[in-house]
Amino acid sequence: MFKNKRIYLIPAIGFLMIILISSLLLSLLISQKNSISFFDTLFAATSAFSGTGFSTFNILENLTLFGQMMLLLTVQIGTLGFMIFFAFILSVRHKKIKLSNTLILSNEINFNNYTKVSDRTSKIIKYTFVIEFLGAMLLA
Numbered sequence: 406m407f408k409n410k411r412i413y414l415i416p417a418i419g420f421l422m423i424i425l426i427s428s429l430l431l432s433l434l435i436s437q438k439n440s441i442s443f444f445d446t447l448f449a450a451t452s453a454f455s456g457t458g459f460s461t462f463n464i465l466e467n468l469t470l471f472g473q474m475m476l477l478l479t480v481q482i483g484t485l486g487f488m489i490f491f492a493f494i495l496s497v498r499h500k501k502i503k504l505s506n507t508l509i510l511s512n513e514i515n516f517n518n519y520t521k522v523s524d525r526t527s528k529i530i531k532y533t534f535v536i537e538f539l540g541a542m543l544l545a
Contacts, residue, residue, distance in 0.1 A: 429446075441468075453476050456483050
């Protein structure tokens with residue numbers, strides 16, 4: 406049916422890559438006020454990506470604004486979903502989504518109308534940002 410039967414490895418490898426890149430970015434000197442071990446940044450990145458938000462260190466005291474923004478971006482990618490974020494990046498760059506990625510994306514958002522997956526993805530992202538903006542305004 407598919408030429409490449411391992412297309413379902415894409416999300417798993419994507420998750421691993423995002424967590425590793427996030428932990429490497431948190432390990433940079435520009436991200437840290439105080440010295441943090443790589444395993445602590447790996448734990449924080451994994452926790453941020455999964456949405457639990459646990460950390461072995463105080464984020465405000467140990468991370469710079471850059472580090473906090475990287476952690477926030479990791480949380481955002483993790484909570485939206487890696488494949489939805491990937492589709493968002495492709496739509497911003499006006500690129501078409503391949504059929505194999507459309508199948509994975511439709512599985513992630515539990516939507517079987519393959520021709521309208523891009524529309525559904527853009528609606529998810531728009532509603533997410535509107536609700537987050539309103540929540541931030543209420544908290545401010």
